[in-house]
Amino acid sequence: MNVANRRWTDDELFAMREQVLQTWPTGSEVDLRDAVEYHKAMADTKRFSKVLASAINNGQTLVQPRAGVPLVENHIELLRYLEQAGADCLPTTIDSYTRQNKYAEAQKGIEESKATGRSMLNGFPAVNHGAGACRKIIESVSVPVQLRHGTPDARLLSEIALAGGYTDIEGGGISYNIPYAKDVSLETTIRDWQYVDRLVGWYNEQGVEINREPFGPLTGTMVPPSVSHAIAIVEALLAAEQGVKFLTLGYGQCGNFAQDIAAILSLKELAREYLEKDGYDVMISTVFHQWMGGFPQDEAKSFGVIGLGAAVAALSGATKIITKTPHEAHGIPTKEANAQGIMASKQIINMLKGQPVPFTPEVQAEKEIIAAETRCILDTVRTMGEGDWAAGTVRAFAAGVLDVPFAPSRYNAGRLLPARDSQGAVRLLDVGNLPFTQEIRDFHRSKLEERGRMEGRNPGFQMVIDDIYAIGKGMLVGKSQGAKK
Amino acid sequence: MNVANRRWTDDELFAMREQVLQTWPTGSEVDLRDAVEYHKAMADTKRFSKVLASAINNGQTLVQPRAGVPLVENHIELLRYLEQAGADCLPTTIDSYTRQNKYAEAQKGIEESKATGRSMLNGFPAVNHGAGACRKIIESVSVPVQLRHGTPDARLLSEIALAGGYTDIEGGGISYNIPYAKDVSLETTIRDWQYVDRLVGWYNEQGVEINREPFGPLTGTMVPPSVSHAIAIVEALLAAEQGVKFLTLGYGQCGNFAQDIAAILSLKELAREYLEKDGYDVMISTVFHQWMGGFPQDEAKSFGVIGLGAAVAALSGATKIITKTPHEAHGIPTKEANAQGIMASKQIINMLKGQPVPFTPEVQAEKEIIAAETRCILDTVRTMGEGDWAAGTVRAFAAGVLDVPFAPSRYNAGRLLPARDSQGAVRLLDVGNLPFTQEIRDFHRSKLEERGRMEGRNPGFQMVIDDIYAIGKGMLVGKSQGAKK
Amino acid sequence: MATIVLGVIGSDVHAIGNKILEYAFTEAGFKVVNLGVLTTKKEFVQAAIETDARAILVSSLYGHGEIDCRGLREMCIEAGIGDILLYVGGNLVVGKQEWEPVRDKFLAMGFDRVFPPATMPDEAIALLKQDLGVS
Amino acid sequence: MATIVLGVIGSDVHAIGNKILEYAFTEAGFKVVNLGVLTTKKEFVQAAIETDARAILVSSLYGHGEIDCRGLREMCIEAGIGDILLYVGGNLVVGKQEWEPVRDKFLAMGFDRVFPPATMPDEAIALLKQDLGVS
C-alpha cells in the first residue's frame, strides 16, 4: 500500500465512511448533519479551539487530567468531580480493548464492570456506548472535553466522538502507532489518520472548529525533544493538509529544567516555521505532559514529580498541561487521587501565572540544539519522501531516520539509546541512523562522556537502565547499581 | 540599658552564666568541660558545620523539617522517622511556653501530655528535660540536629542544648524578638543573644564547631527580601563579633520566581561583603524556607505550595531548605505528614541536583534592586550607630529604618505596607521610614500602580489583605474581594 | 456601636490574623479594643470591664488553646460579666484534629461560638451582629 | 541454560519493562524467548512448547490483567505443559488495590508467583533460579 500526503476528496472520505460505520452497530447512529447542528448549538466555553485561543491570549496554562471509566454514569460523575477540582478542560480516556478495535472484549469489560461493581476496563469504551452517550457526557460538564486514547485505527471512534460533541481529538498516524502497536504498518495508520484529519477538516468546513493534538510524549521514556518534535511536526503537516486548522503540539517532560523549557519554546517556533513554509495557516498551541515515565511508588514523592512538572510547564508558557496523579505507579487513579493531581498542579500554575519564561543562556543553548537536530531530521524526511511527508515518514522509519526509543512497533528501528547527561538532560548514547551532523554527534558523545567521568564508569546500557529506574528511586540521573542513594 | 557591639570577655560571660544556670533546676547539670569532651567525641557526620560545608562543596541542597513533641521518647521516635524519610538534618522545635521562659507551664504541658497521651505542647520543652535528655536525642539519629525555637531569651535553652550535643542554634536578638515578642526591648534581646553567640564562640575556641542561624523569614508574611536580608546581616555581624565562625542565613519564599532566586544569590553575596568589610572570616551557608505564610486548607494544594518552594530552593542553590507539610494550615503535623513534606521536597531537589541556577535578566534585575535596598538600610543602620551595629539596630528600629511588616513587637514601627506586584513579587505600598532612594521608591510605586491598573483598583490595604489570603485561595496575587476565582 | 475586645491568648505571638480581624471588625462598625498577642485571660477580662465591651474575641493559633482558654468563662463570672459573649477561633488544638470534638470541647468551656481555621472575618461579623442584635 | 518465554499479555503495549526484563534475564544466563507486547495466551503456550521452555513470564501493566490471564494455566494443561512455571507481574488490576487479595486472585488462577509493581528483575531472577533449581 502506498500513502501520499495529499488532501482527500470528499468522495474518498465518504466512500470509506460507508465501511467504517459498519464495523460496530453504534456506527450507524452517526448522522453528520445532526452532528454539525449539535456542535453549532454548543457554547464557545465548551469548545477547545476557543478555550485554547483565550488561554494563549491570557498567557494561561490550562490544566487537564486523564480520566476514563467503563460506565457512562460513573464517567460523568468522575468528570464532574474533576471539573469541581479545578480542571480547565476534561478528557475521556478510552480503554485498551477499544484502542485495539476489540469492541467485543470491551463489551465483556462493560458487563463485568456492571456485574462486579468494579472497573474492569482501563478507560471509557466510547464506541460501544455510542454517540448518544457521548453527548450526555458533554452536556454534564461546562468545560471542553477531549478524546484521549492511543488507537492506531481511530476512524470509528472519531466518528462517534465528533458526533457525540467532542471538540478535540488526540492522536496521529505515527504517535498512535509506534508506541501503541506492534504489527501495524505506518502506511495503514497514516491513511487511517488522514481519514480522521479529513473528517475534522470537513467539520471545520461546516463551520465547526475541532482541535487536533498529536500525542507528543510517544513512549514517555527518555525521548529526546528533537525526536518527538520531528514527529509532532510531521503529524501537524499531515493534519493541516487534510484541512485541520487548530493543533496542539505536545511534549513529555524530560526532567532537565533548561531542556524542558527550551523544548516547549522551540516546539512552537519550529512547528510554525514548517507549517508556514508549506503554506498552512493553523492555530498552534502547546501541551506539556507531566513526567510520562515510571513514577515513584510513594504518593508524597509522586507529588514532588507532579510539582516539578507543573512549575516547569507554567514557566515554559505551555498552553496546557496534562496532569498525573499520586497513584500513577500503582494503577488508574481514584477520582480523589486524580483531583489531587489537578489541585497540586493548579496551585503551582496559579502561583506562577504572569511570571516570565526564565530565558537563561542554558535555555538558549538547548533551544539551538533542539532546533538544529529537529531540522536535520525533518529535512531528511522531506528529502526521502521527495517532498511528500507521508511517503517520507514511511521511508524514514524504515531507515531509522525517524526512530523512537523503547517503542514496541516492528516498524520502528529501535536503534536509539538515550541516557541522561550529568544534569539530567536526555542525550543519545547511540544516535542510530538519525541524520545528525558530526557536530551534533560529538555534542551528545561529549555530554555523556562527561557524565561517565563523573561517575567513573563507561556510558552503556546499564546507564540507560539506571536512568529508567531513577525517578522511582527518587532522582533524575540514575546512579550505578549498588551505588549508595 | 545600653548595648554595644563588642566581644564579651570570658569573665563577662561566666559571670552571667552563674545567674542564667540558676533559673531552672536543669541548669545546674550543665558542665562545660564535659560538654566539650562530649562534642569532641562526636562524628563529623553529626556536626552541622561539616555537613553544611560538604553540601556547599557538592552543590547540594539539604532537606530539614521542623519537628518537636513534648516527650523525649516520642521526640526520638519522631526524629528517627523523619531521618528514615530522607531528612538530611533534623530539628528540635521548642514549645511556646519554653520560648517565653515559662518553664512551670511547660512542665504542666509535659504532665498533661503524659496523662492524656496527646501532645499538649507545640514543641519539645528542652529546658525542662535537660541536657541528658538532649544527648539521648542526639545519639538516636545519625545526622546533625539543630535547636529551632523562637525564644527572645534563649540563654538557658542554648546552654542546655549545647551541653546536650546540639551543633546548631537558630535565632538572634532581632529575629527572635520582633516576630516573637510584644514587650521585650531590643537592648535586652541583643544582649541575651550576645550571650548565646559568645557561648558559641567559646565552644569554637575549644575546637568545637557550632553553627548559628538567624531566623530569616521573620513574620513569614510578605517581608521584602531587603528587609530580611538587612536583619540577617546585622545578626551575622553581631554573631561574628562574639566569635561565631559558621553562619547560615535564611530567607522565606516570597513566591515570585525571579525574586526568590535573586534573594538567595544576593543574601550570600551581601553577607560576605559586609562581614569581610568588618574583617570577619566566617563560613556562610544559606537556608531557603518554603512558604512561611498562611497555607491552603487542602492537602493536595499544600503539596503544590511545597513543590514550588522545593523547586525554587534547589534552583537557587540554597544550602538548605526548611520544609513545610500538607497539614500546615491545620496544626502541628503528624509524623507521617511531616515525612510527606520531606519526601515531596527531596524528590524535586534530587531531580534538580546539579542543574545550574537559572540566571535570567529578571533575576539580575531583582538582585540589583535587593542589593541596592539592603545597602541603603544597612549603611543607615551603621551611621545611626556611629559604626556600632548593636546601637545602630536599636536606633534604627526606633526610627523605622529597620521595620518588619505585621510584627507584634511594640519596638517595631510597623509602618511598612507590603503588597504584590502583578507578577507576585513583594513590593512596598508604603515604604514607611526605610531609607530608600527616590529611585527605589519610584520603582515600588510604579510596580504597584501597574498592578492597580491591571486590576482596575487603587492599591491600598484591601490589596494587602487579599494578598495575605491569596495562597489559601489557590493563587499568589490576591484578587479583589468578590472577584471571580 | 458595640465595643468588643480582641486578642491572642497565652504565649501565642501570631499577629497577622489579629491585625486583619481588628481591621475587619472596625470596618464593620465595631469599636475594637485590640490587646494584640501574648494576652492573658486576666487582661481580656479587665479590658472588657473597663471598656464595657459586649463580646470578647479570643484567638489561639499556636496549639496551646486548650490549656490557655480553660477558666476564662469562670473568670468572667467572678468579675461580674458572666454573660458576656465569648468567641474563640484559630488553630485551637495541637495537630490536625476532627473539628466537631474540638468545637464541643470549647463550647463546654463556656464559649458561645467556636471558629475553625480559615474562618473569614465576614462570617464572624455576621454572627456577632446577629448575637448582639445589631446591624 | 534454561529457556524462558517472556511477553506482555493481551492488548497491552507497555514495552519498557519488557525490554529490561529481556536484558536482565539474558544477562543472568537464561535463554529468553521474548514475544514482546500484545501477546495472546495462545502465543505464550505455543512458544513455550516450541522452545521447550521451563517457565512463562507474563507481564500485564495496563489493568486488564485479570481478564487477560484467566485460563492460561488451563490452556497449558490442555497443551500438555501443565506443570510449567507461570510467573506474572506488573500493574495487574485496575487501580491502586491492596496487594494481598490481588496476589491471591492470580495464585488461584494457577500462577506460581505473582509480583507487585516495581519488582526489580534481580528479585525475580533469584526466585526463578530457586524454583528451577539452577544457579
Ligand code: B12
Ligand atoms: C510509560 C507508560 C506508558 C507509555 C508506554 C510506552 C510503551 N509502549 O512502552 C504510554 C504513554 C504509551 C502508555 C500508555 C498507556 N498506559 Co501506561 N504507563 C506508563 C508508566 C508511566 C510507566 C511504565 C514503565 O515503563 N515503567 C518502567 C518499567 C521499567 O517498569 P514496569 O513497566 O513496571 O515493569 C517492571 C516491573 O513491573 C516488573 N515486571 C513487569 N512485568 C513483570 C512480569 C514478571 C513475571 C516479573 C517478575 C516482573 C515484572 O519488572 C519490570 C522491569 O523492572 C506506567 C505508570 C508507572 N509505572 O509509573 C503507566 C501505566 C502502566 N499505564 C497505564 C495505562 C492505563 C495506560 C493506558 C491505557 C492509557 C491510560 N488510560 O492512561 C495506555 C495503554 C495502552 C495499551 N494498550 O497498553 C496504567 C495502568 C493502570 C492500571 N493497571 O490500573 C499505569 C499504571 C498508569 C496509571 N496509574 O494509570 N503508558
Ligand code: B12
Ligand atoms: C505565619 C505563621 C507564623 C509566624 C507568625 C508571625 C507573627 N508574629 O504573626 C511565625 C513564623 C513567627 C510563627 C511562629 C510559630 N508558629 Co506559626 N504559623 C504561621 C502560619 C504559617 C500562618 C499564620 C497566619 O498568619 N495566617 C494568616 C492569617 C490571616 O490567618 P489566621 O492566623 O489563621 O487567622 C484567621 C482565622 O484563623 C480567623 N481567626 C483567628 N482567630 C480568630 C478568633 C475569632 C473569634 C474568629 C471569629 C476568627 C479567628 O480569622 C483570622 C483572619 O482571617 C500558620 C499556618 C497556617 N495557617 O498556614 C502557622 C501555625 C499557626 N504556627 C504554628 C506553630 C506551632 C508555631 C510555632 C510554635 C513554631 C513551630 N513549632 O512551628 C511558633 C509559635 C510562636 C508563638 N509563641 O506563638 C502552628 C500551630 C499548630 C497547632 N495549632 O497545632 C501552625 C498552624 C503551623 C503548623 N501547622 O504547625 N508562625
